[in-house]
Amino acid sequence: MKKIFKTTIVLTTISVICGFLLAFVSALTEKPIAANQHKKIGEAISKLSPAVKKIEEAPLKDEQIYKLFDQKQSLIGYAVVAEGPGYQGQIKIVAVTDSAFATLEGIQVIESSETPGLGAKITEDFFTKQFKGTKLASPLECTKEKTDKGDKILAISGATISSRAAVNIVNNELQKIKQEITEIK
Amino acid sequence: MKKYFIRGLWHDHPALRQLLGMCSILAVTTYVINAVFMGLGVIFVLVGSAFFVSLIRKIVPDEIRIVVFTVIIATFVTIVDLILKAFFPGISDALGPYVPLIIVNCIILGRCEAFACKNPIRASLLDALGMGLGYTWLLIVLAAVRELLGYGTLFKKPIMPSTYNPLSIMVASAGAFITLGFFIAIMNKLGKKVT
Amino acid sequence: MSSLFAIFISAILINNFVLYYFLGICPFLGVSAKAESAFGMGVAVIFVMTIANTVSWLIYEFILIKFGLEFLQYLVFILVIAALVQIVEMFIRKFSPPLYKALGIFLPLITTNCAILGAALFMISKKYNFLESVFYGFAGGVGFTLVILIMAGIREELEYSDVPVVFKGAAITLVITGILALIFMGFGGLMSA
Numbered sequence: 407m408k409k410i411f412k413t414t415i416v417l418t419t420i421s422v423i424c425g426f427l428l429a430f431v432s433a434l435t436e437k438p439i440a441a442n443q444h445k446k447i448g449e450a451i452s453k454l455s456p457a458v459k460k461i462e463e464a465p466l467k468d469e470q471i472y473k474l475f476d477q478k479q480s481l482i483g484y485a486v487v488a489e490g491p492g493y494q495g496q497i498k499i500v501a502v503t504d505s506a507f508a509t510l511e512g513i514q515v516i517e518s519s520e521t522p523g524l525g526a527k528i529t530e531d532f533f534t535k536q537f538k539g540t541k542l543a544s545p546l547e548c549t550k551e552k553t554d555k556g557d558k559i560l561a562i563s564g565a566t567i568s569s570r571a572a573v574n575i576v577n578n579e580l581q582k583i584k585q586e587i588t589e590i591k
Numbered sequence: 592m593k594k595y596f597i598r599g600l601w602h603d604h605p606a607l608r609q610l611l612g613m614c615s616i617l618a619v620t621t622y623v624i625n626a627v628f629m630g631l632g633v634i635f636v637l638v639g640s641a642f643f644v645s646l647i648r649k650i651v652p653d654e655i656r657i658v659v660f661t662v663i664i665a666t667f668v669t670i671v672d673l674i675l676k677a678f679f680p681g682i683s684d685a686l687g688p689y690v691p692l693i694i695v696n697c698i699i700l701g702r703c704e705a706f707a708c709k710n711p712i713r714a715s716l717l718d719a720l721g722m723g724l725g726y727t728w729l730l731i732v733l734a735a736v737r738e739l740l741g742y743g744t745l746f747k748k749p750i751m752p753s754t755y756n757p758l759s760i761m762v763a764s765a766g767a768f769i770t771l772g773f774f775i776a777i778m779n780k781l782g783k784k785v786t
Numbered sequence: 787m788s789s790l791f792a793i794f795i796s797a798i799l800i801n802n803f804v805l806y807y808f809l810g811i812c813p814f815l816g817v818s819a820k821a822e823s824a825f826g827m828g829v830a831v832i833f834v835m836t837i838a839n840t841v842s843w844l845i846y847e848f849i850l851i852k853f854g855l856e857f858l859q860y861l862v863f864i865l866v867i868a869a870l871v872q873i874v875e876m877f878i879r880k881f882s883p884p885l886y887k888a889l890g891i892f893l894p895l896i897t898t899n900c901a902i903l904g905a906a907l908f909m910i911s912k913k914y915n916f917l918e919s920v921f922y923g924f925a926g927g928v929g930f931t932l933v934i935l936i937m938a939g940i941r942e943e944l945e946y947s948d949v950p951v952v953f954k955g956a957a958i959t960l961v962i963t964g965i966l967a968l969i970f971m972g973f974g975g976l977m978s979a
Contacts, residue, residue, distance in 0.1 A: 610812070610815060610816075610956055611812065612812075613808070613811035613812060613815070614808045614809050614810070614811050614812070614900050615808075617808035617811065618807070618808045657868070657897075658865070658868055661864055661865070661868060661897075662861065662865070665860050665861040665864050665865075666861060668860055669857060669858075669859075669860050669861060672860070673857065688807075688904065688907050688908065688911065691859075691860045691903070691907055692809070692900050692903060692904060692907070694860055694864050694903060695864070695897075695898050695899070695900040695902075695903050696900070697812050697898050700898055760968070763967075763971070764805055764806055764808065764964075764967045764971075765964040765965065765967040765968040765971070766964070767808065767964070768960045768961065768963040768964030768967055769960070769961050769964035769965075771960050772953070772956075772957045772958065772959070772960030772961035772963075772964065773957070773961070775956050775957040775960065776950075776952045776953045776957040776958075777952075779951075779952040779953075779954075779957065780952045
């Protein structure tokens with residue numbers, strides 16, 4: 407009986423100490439972690455649209471959107487954060503559009519865990535720059551062969567699934583927001 | 592005292608000799624920089640848990656020692672994870688789930704169980720440091736080979752001539768297994784063979 | 787994509803825990819020498835992985851998130867797994883001695899099998915719902931069993947072949963695993979259809 411007592415006390419004490427220690431570290435790191443998320447989005451936006459001087463969060467009904475302003479405080483575009491499943495884990499993409507929400511200024515992949523050397527190439531410029539200038543009127547298409555017709559994104563060879571996932575994630579989010587955005591215009 | 596430190600580096604190398612902690616070795620060695628941070632993380636957890644396990648070795652009843660060790664290790668790993676997320680977000684993204692998986696890295700539980708819970712603090716610290724450094728050098732060397740052949744870069748700086756066509760297979764999972772297999776074979780050749 | 791069948795196929799063939807995530811390598815190297823013990827280990831992993839995912843999901847969703855304690859995630863998951871392994875061990879010892887005889891020695895080893903903790907962490911990061919998580923755990927275990935059985939088959943044959951001395955044991959096993967990983971990469975095409 408004494409043994410059970412001792413066992414319980416030791417285990418409880420250690421767990422409580424560890425729990426408090428973690429709560430302490432977690433409280434210390436909470437702010438920097440949140441700030442990092444913001445910074446990552448901010449950096450992606452300014453890379454896609456260097457003229458942006460001010461970013462303002464604008465909640466829609468279900469989605470979150472960022473309004474982008476230039477030096478003269480005039481609205482020059484919107485940014486959205488799209489997220490969805492890739493071949494591997496979640497992919498997180500920042501997409502920037504013009505102020506009419508009609509043309510894509512470009513995308514940046516800010517989080518992904520696709521296969522190194524293959525799917526991970528969706529983060530590289532040669533893939534993402536294809537999105538620049540595409541129209542939002544209809545969903546983008548992902549193809550395996552080079553075409554000049556329409557807004558088509560050429561898939562990375564050997565990483566069709568990751569490429570297609572990236573295109574779908576952008577499509578889904580933008581189409582969803584297109585329906586809601588009329589509210590804040 | 593010195594022998595506790597030295598043996599983890601080569602003679603009793605945790606991975607090449609004892610075949611422990613293979614998972615993270617294979618997973619994080621696509622870039623040298625990831626390997627460096629993974630190594631530092633493992634050293635931190637290893638040394639920290641060895642210290643605490645050695646400290647409380649006399650008050651912990653035998654039946655629950657494994658659970659207690661695991662709680663201590665998990666605490667240290669969570670600290671590493673939060674610190675990386677807060678101050679080195681790029682590294683944290685790259686290492687992904689393999690940071691929390693340090694918890695089940697058998698090297699750490701193995702050293703707690705085999706050494707730290709039976710030895711005084713100083714010896715335990717030296718032992719942990721030696722094993723950790725031994726593990727880290729392997730991570731770095733393996734990552735250097737894979738990054739150089741698979742991307743043609745080192746520390747993400749291009750090294751190979753521009754005509755070099757990177758062998759993507761080296762950074763894919765197959766390359767990890769094959770490279771580690773060759774490393775163990777080389778180690779067998781250099782020293783006396785493990786079973 | 788996120789239908790249960792897709793999770794099943796992907797966890798077994800495409801994102802296999804051993805070949806893709808490099809998880810569970812220690813038991814994989816240790817127990818894959820004989821097909822019989824490989825099978826025992828495989829069944830034990832399927833069993834524990836499914837239950838561990840079920841329990842961890844419930845705790846994460848209804849306790850950790852509710853009280854904002856996500857930072858305790860790793861600590862709680864590993865304790866859940868350790869406790870589960872103990873409970874399962876006691877349970878089978880009591881109710882099914884033959885099963886205990888077959889699985890008994892593998893169960894304690896499972897606590898440090900990183901694939902179990904890996905499955906629990908991935909189901910959270912992939913934002914699976916309850917049913918998907920349970921399925922994911924089960925499929926992950928099946929994938930582990932499949933690969934460890936293939937490996938055991940190869941290693942039993944390997945006994946009779948002339949492997950260079952320095953490659954004997956773990957080295958040649960890893961090289962073969964690499965080739966297996968290459969073969970399994972071919973299954974990636976299944977998902978694009």
